[in-house]
Amino acid sequence: MSEASPSSYDEVPYESHPFHQTHPRQLASVATLFGLAAPPPERARILELGAASGGNLASIAESLPESSCLGIDLSSRQVADGRAFIAATGLRNAELRQASILDVDASYGQFDYIVCHGVYSWVDRATQQRILQLCRERLSENGVAYVSYNTYPGWHMKGMLREMMKFHAGRFKAPAQKIEQSRALLEVLAKTVPAQGNPYGLLLQQEAEAVRKVNDGYIFHEHLEDHNDPCYFHEFVERCRGEGLQFLGEAELRGMLTSQFPEPIQAALREVGSNVVYAEQYMDFFRNRTFRQTLLCHEQVALTRRLDVESFRPFSFASPLRPLAKPERLDEVGPLRFGAEGSPTAAISGPIGKVTMLCLGEAWPEHLPPVELEQRVRSLLGLPPPTAQTQNEFLEMLWNWFTQGIALMASTRPAVARKASDKPRASAVARAQVRAGQRTVSTLLQRVARLSDADAKLLALLDGSLDRSQICAHLPTPPAELEAALGRLGYAGLLLG
Secondary structure (H helix, E strand, O other): OOOOOHHHHHHOOOOOOOOHHHOHHHHHHHHHHOOOOOOOHHHOEEEEEOOOOOHHHHHHHHHOOOOEEEEEEOOHHHHHHHHHHHHHHOOOOEEEEEOOHHHOOHHHOOEEEEEEOOOHHHOOHHHHHHHHHHHHHOEEEEEEEEEEEEEOOHHHHHHHHHHHHHHHHOOOOOHHHHHHHHHHHHHHHHHHOOOOOOHHHHHHHHHHHHHHOOOHHHHHHHHOOOOOOOEOHHHHHHHHHHOOEEEEEEOOHHHHOHHHOOHHHHHHHHHHOOOHHHHHHHHHHHHOOOEEEEEEEEOOOOOOOOOOHHHHOOOEEEOOOEEOOOOOOOOOOOOEEEEEOOEEEEEEOOHHHHHHHHHHHHHOOOOEOHHHHHHHHHHHOOOOOOOHHHHHHHHHHHHHHHHHOOOEEEOOOOOOOOOOOOOOEEOHHHHHHHHOOOOEEEOOOOOEEEOOHHHHHHHHHOEOOOOHHHHHHHOOOOHHHHHHHHHHHHHOOOEOO
């Protein structure tokens, strides 16, 4: 088969959930920074190649209700499951088709965003080439394509483990046995090969720990499929050039910043990185990188690589961080520590910085434009209105927070509410997942959240038809507990209003 056998995904479906890096809002943000006027995500035509059961596509479709989202997949089981799920959500702008990537032709039309996550490295070379051809043929003039793939040098070591797992699994027929035995082999190797002073033993321990955290579908399709074909970044770029495409950037923009490295490495990168492709390739060497999420556009598009404070002015910013201790006074100069689950902690000094982070935390998951945010901060501190100089300084502070991973930014603001309305309404995708018995659900920020049983029961009721008194009667829940639970759902990015 040119693509992974549909039966392998019918027997062991791939877990289908949202990947925030693939959201058109994220792709448009990177494009905007590099001078590409990407189509507005809110009204875009979006194609996902290898959409599995639509967990990613449905989440995109709900967050962009005026967009048109089409996903294709070769597995009849996954497509059937996905169609049933989309029907349960009530979404009218999402469609799944059972089709091969090789079958996509001009009848599909043009798309503003093409997403191909977890496919490219796992198909043969002819299908890889067809993926890139489709990104040229089916992409609108200023459209953006996302392609993820495994990379060298990191996959040289991981590939060695994959070969050992495939060899051992080859002795068994049933997929469940193959998966179980692959895990067992890695555990035995990790426990018996010494790690002290032994890079091989250390690698085995690290991989065994990583494998314990992933599901069976990942093991089967990442390590046991016939195809897993990594490449160097520069090789991938050359293949794209051969198909009339150019490197736009990485979906995870922070990974492109040389400031993430110590100064000696930054100096070395300045010596060897004469263009963006060289710089990215050498950064892969320093990181031993294993995986990329690359954005592509048409070769004739003129891009701008120089970033300055003006580059960030059109963006809105957000942060989930909250103070780890209650601040006594907002106008104190000393540091105040902020943190949130899944985010790095930060010690922020100075009244403006502390109040800004407090405002972002109170608004989360809503995104705030810098001008509006600075005006709010200066008003709370009793400071004069912003000037051109303070606006530039404020933008630089927000950009630095983005580079540190303690703030997010987006060129368009997500449709998500921090506070519940009189008749609260939650994500239709998340409500359908809860009704199906799931407790890990998709959020309106294209991420996942784990719910308690009580919060899941509440979420299922939030279709916008019930007010608080009616909700309390259904559960029943005391009003104070209801407000606290609505606050948790809002913070998780699950409320539309």
